[in-house]
Amino acid sequence: MNVRWKYILKRAGQMVLTMWIISTILFFIFRLMPGNPLVAYIDPTFTQEQQQILMQQFGLDQPLWMQYVIFIKNLLRGQLGQSFFYKDSVVNVIFKVLPNTIYLMLSALIIAYFTGIVGGIFLAWKRGEKVETAGIIVTLFTRAAPQFWVGMILLAVFSFEFGIFPSGGVSQAGTSYASEFHKLLSLDFYRHLFLPALTLSIYLIGLPLLLMRSNMLDVMSESYVEMAEMRGLSKLRIMFKYAARNAFLPVITAMAVGIGYAMGGNVVIETVFSWPGLGRLLVNAVSTSDYPLAQGAFILIAGVMVFMNFLADIIYSLLDPRVNIESRR
Amino acid sequence: MRKKLAVFLSILMVFTFIVTFIGETGFAQEDDRVVEVSLITRPKSSSPDEFETMTILAEAMKNVGIDATVEVMPWEKMADVVWYDREAWQITGWQMTARPERLDPDEFTYNLFHSSTAETGYNFIGYKNPEYDKVAEQQRVTVDREKRRELIYKAQEIIAEDAAYIFAVHPMVNIVYNNEVFAADSIKEMAGLGVKNFWTYINAEPIGDQKDMILNSNDTVQSVNPLYISGTVDSWITELVWDRLMRMGQDGLPKPWAAESVEWLNDTSVEVVLKDDLKWHDGEDVTVEDVKFSFEVPKTGEAPMYKPFVDVIEDIEIVDDSTLVFNLKEPWAAFETASLAKVNIIPEHIWAPVIEDLKDKPENAESHQEEVPVGSGPFKFSNWKFSEEVVLTANEAYFQPPKIDNWIVRFIPNMEATLGMVQNGEINFLATYLGDSQLLEQRVESDPKLTMVSSVDLGFRFLAPNHRIKPFNDKAFRRATAALNDRNLITQLVWKGFAVPANSVVSPALEYWKNPDLNYPSGGFEQAREILEEAGYEWDDQGRLLYPEE
Numbered sequence: 001m002n003v004r005w006k007y008i009l010k011r012a013g014q015m016v017l018t019m020w021i022i023s024t025i026l027f028f029i030f031r032l033m034p035g036n037p038l039v040a041y042i043d044p045t046f047t048q049e050q051q052q053i054l055m056q057q058f059g060l061d062q063p064l065w066m067q068y069v070i071f072i073k074n075l076l077r078g079q080l081g082q083s084f085f086y087k088d089s090v091v092n093v094i095f096k097v098l099p100n101t102i103y104l105m106l107s108a109l110i111i112a113y114f115t116g117i118v119g120g121i122f123l124a125w126k127r128g129e130k131v132e133t134a135g136i137i138v139t140l141f142t143r144a145a146p147q148f149w150v151g152m153i154l155l156a157v158f159s160f161e162f163g164i165f166p167s168g169g170v171s172q173a174g175t176s177y178a179s180e181f182h183k184l185l186s187l188d189f190y191r192h193l194f195l196p197a198l199t200l201s202i203y204l205i206g207l208p209l210l211l212m213r214s215n216m217l218d219v220m221s222e223s224y225v226e227m228a229e230m231r232g233l234s235k236l237r238i239m240f241k242y243a244a245r246n247a248f249l250p251v252i253t254a255m256a257v258g259i260g261y262a263m264g265g266n267v268v269i270e271t272v273f274s275w276p277g278l279g280r281l282l283v284n285a286v287s288t289s290d291y292p293l294a295q296g297a298f299i300l301i302a303g304v305m306v307f308m309n310f311l312a313d314i315i316y317s318l319l320d321p322r323v324n325i326e327s328r329r
Numbered sequence: 330m331r332k333k334l335a336v337f338l339s340i341l342m343v344f345t346f347i348v349t350f351i352g353e354t355g356f357a358q359e360d361d362r363v364v365e366v367s368l369i370t371r372p373k374s375s376s377p378d379e380f381e382t383m384t385i386l387a388e389a390m391k392n393v394g395i396d397a398t399v400e401v402m403p404w405e406k407m408a409d410v411v412w413y414d415r416e417a418w419q420i421t422g423w424q425m426t427a428r429p430e431r432l433d434p435d436e437f438t439y440n441l442f443h444s445s446t447a448e449t450g451y452n453f454i455g456y457k458n459p460e461y462d463k464v465a466e467q468q469r470v471t472v473d474r475e476k477r478r479e480l481i482y483k484a485q486e487i488i489a490e491d492a493a494y495i496f497a498v499h500p501m502v503n504i505v506y507n508n509e510v511f512a513a514d515s516i517k518e519m520a521g522l523g524v525k526n527f528w529t530y531i532n533a534e535p536i537g538d539q540k541d542m543i544l545n546s547n548d549t550v551q552s553v554n555p556l557y558i559s560g561t562v563d564s565w566i567t568e569l570v571w572d573r574l575m576r577m578g579q580d581g582l583p584k585p586w587a588a589e590s591v592e593w594l595n596d597t598s599v600e601v602v603l604k605d606d607l608k609w610h611d612g613e614d615v616t617v618e619d620v621k622f623s624f625e626v627p628k629t630g631e632a633p634m635y636k637p638f639v640d641v642i643e644d645i646e647i648v649d650d651s652t653l654v655f656n657l658k659e660p661w662a663a664f665e666t667a668s669l670a671k672v673n674i675i676p677e678h679i680w681a682p683v684i685e686d687l688k689d690k691p692e693n694a695e696s697h698q699e700e701v702p703v704g705s706g707p708f709k710f711s712n713w714k715f716s717e718e719v720v721l722t723a724n725e726a727y728f729q730p731p732k733i734d735n736w737i738v739r740f741i742p743n744m745e746a747t748l749g750m751v752q753n754g755e756i757n758f759l760a761t762y763l764g765d766s767q768l769l770e771q772r773v774e775s776d777p778k779l780t781m782v783s784s785v786d787l788g789f790r791f792l793a794p795n796h797r798i799k800p801f802n803d804k805a806f807r808r809a810t811a812a813l814n815d816r817n818l819i820t821q822l823v824w825k826g827f828a829v830p831a832n833s834v835v836s837p838a839l840e841y842w843k844n845p846d847l848n849y850p851s852g853g854f855e856q857a858r859e860i861l862e863e864a865g866y867e868w869d870d871q872g873r874l875l876y877p878e879e
Contacts, residue, residue, distance in 0.1 A: 035405030044440035044451040045637045087696040096715040160749035173543045173737045271742045276716030
């Protein structure tokens with residue numbers, strides 16, 4: 001037990017170090033990139049006086065090292081600063097769109113991983129048959145197809161041609177929900193969520209499916225599976241009780257890491273479906289040089305990724321008895 | 330072996346030296362004189378019309394022997410270079426967008442070309458012409474409209490003669506609406522802005538079951554604040570939630586609106602009589618104190634973006650319960666447009682404590698976001714779904730209440746999807762469309778319930794030459810470039826006919842102010858070669874254009 005806690009502490013320390021390095025890199029990248037936030041204000045009525053006031057407000061009139069020190073101090077206190085353009089705290093702005101990103105991400109991941117795992121088992125079962133070849137081709141196709149193309153096709157067919165699903169947003173024009181909870185209970189929300197989640201899961205399904213299939217094939221050649229076959233157990237039972245349980249460990253860790261990736265990278269889907277999420281917010285923040293917002297959003301995403309990697313390690317060590325924390329010493 | 334290698338290397342070195350020196354001395358003199366131009370543009374993916382316009386001009390320049398190259402830069406970098414490094418570029422693409430306050434030519438005439446804004450302000454091309462300065466200063470203080478027009482005409486003449494800008498086009502703004510939802514005659518056109526304007530919003534009459542106007546924008550809203558100019562869509566909203574003493578009419582001239590009457594007592598004093606019975610959305614009365622407060626807040630420094638619009642006001646006297654007098658420091662011809670029709674009337678009972686509180690804080694009023702913004706405009710704030718939509722509800726107590734129930738703007742970044750949406754009813758007013766105008770026209774023609782209205786834009790696209798360095802510091806070269814820039818070709822090829830060639834910062838949409846007789850070069854290659862020859866430019870035997878001998 002002692003050893004495990006030591007391991008966790010060591011990893012936690014590594015995470016803090018990683019986050020510090022990431023934050024520092026982010027800070028300097030934005031300030032060294034061409035472009036500056038004042039560019040958004042360029043206008044015939046924009047006076048020199050206004051420029052100076054703005055520089056002060058943005059904290060850009062101070063030397064770079066000073067800005068960095070202030071940034072780190074605030075970060076340690078959990079403050080990510082104020083968005084240059086929304087004029088609201090970065091945390092507030094991010095949290096307004098974060099739930100939408102989480103709903104989209106989780107629903108797509110769950111659909112993709114569930115279907116992917118079952119699909120992987122099925123293809124492993126049908127090893128050598130034509131179905132397997134077809135299955136692999138289709139899976140590779142889903143992974144290679146650009147998300148905006150898939151999204152636009154789904155929109156054209158299901159939204160504009162047949163009118164089954166709305167083409168954008170989280171809710172219908174003019175409607176409002178009493179709370180986030182009420183939103184999750186409404187059918188209209190799921191109608192809006194369906195197409196973007198489907199598009200994303202089509203893209204994500206490739207990894208769990210092929211990974212699962214590959215692990216199954218490895219496991220199926222193991223001696224204990226051969227033993228089960230010799231004992232006369234049904235193929236179904238062997239597949240699920242013996243093979244799948246062992247094969248899907250790596251897939252779980254992949255899912256944990258996948259959550260990290262999916263957090264901020266959905267700008268394409270968000271644009272195609274006008275989904276108000278973190279991706280678009282981030283891209284806009286970067287292009288308008290809204291440093292605090294862009295930094296804050298990236299740090300959040302990085303934090304989630306680092307944490308999910310850590311979680312994946314822990315989960316794996318708990319689930320797989322072969323992996324022994326002690327043996328890492 | 331080594332000896333052979335040594336010999337070979339030394340021959341190579343000698344050969345290299347010879348070639349370099351011949352290259353240097355042989356063509357050196359003529360090389361110095363070759364005219365090289367680098368044209369800056371935004372990328373094709375984000376600004377196809379600017380990119381194509383630049384490419385066409387670069388080709389035309391090459392045909393006259395200029396060593397022209399197109400340099401592509403994303404907007405962020407371009408703005409950085411052009412704005413903050415004013416000696417580092419030769420010519421760039423640029424544009425001025427339409428806004429209601431630009432219906433008065435003052436902003437363009439003065440801020441774009443007056444020498445005082447050349448170092449750090451909007452005269453980024455570095456134009457310095459004392460004759461022009463005088464005209465620009467004079468039109469600003471000439472309150473008599475007829476006399477002022479002569480000055481505006483003169484200003485346009487000078488700019489055209491000097492080819493200060495290389496003009497391209499005034500685009501057409503194309504707005505599509507659903508004619509089964511709105512009565513066609515209730516959709517109002519406004520000079521330079523098309524049908525996407527205040528008058529349409531308050532007059533639009535629903536003729537079917539759908540009582541809401543649902544528009545699209547491709548940008549989100551950053552704040553709903555009468556003291557912060559935070560974006561295009563944000564201004565559509567502030568324009569409706571808060572009222573103003575005057576509004577720009579459909580003809581492009583200011584008219585009294587929340588004010589019953591606006592009268593100039595003399596060149597520097599304006600008497601404003603407020604309408605009776607105006608109410609805030611929270612039920613309180615709108616008073617003359619509120620009006621005075623609204624114009625004084627920007628002077629406190631808590632609303633810096635509005636300061637230029639009230640700077641000229643010396644003081645405001647309250648004469649009685651309905652009357653105020655604005656005393657100006659000096660005459661300002663654009664006062665009605667740039668101030669009375671621009672400043673939002675805000676409730677003192679809500680904002681006074683906020684402003685007081687902000688006095689000893691580093692933030693200013695731009696950071697204050699009301700939970701439920703309160704104005705006295707034709708629409709009340711209803712809801713803001715962050716990054717998704719803003720909903721405004723008709724103010725029944727307004728003196729000219731809107732006929733629609735709700736005004737809803739949805740943020741749709743997917744431009745192609747908006748075409749599908751206006752056809753299936755998810756939106757019924759296509760207010761923003763940045764795609765192919767021809768495609769839009771085709772869609773509209775094939776769908777009887779859609780109507781498209783095309784109007785000449787108030788704004789314009791142009792190429793900005795840098796007057797500080799070669800070659801555009803030479804008037805003759807600028808005029809030659811203007812002649813080379815085939816605006817008709819650009820209109821047909823780049824804009825598919827949905828534009829009007831430009832020769833002035835004043836759009837033809839402003840019939841009153843546009844000077845119809847301008848000496849702006851349009852004679853193509855012949856005229857360009859003529860101008861260059863006369864100015865002493867020469868061509869070498871490779872056909873390259875050379876600067877005149879010093």
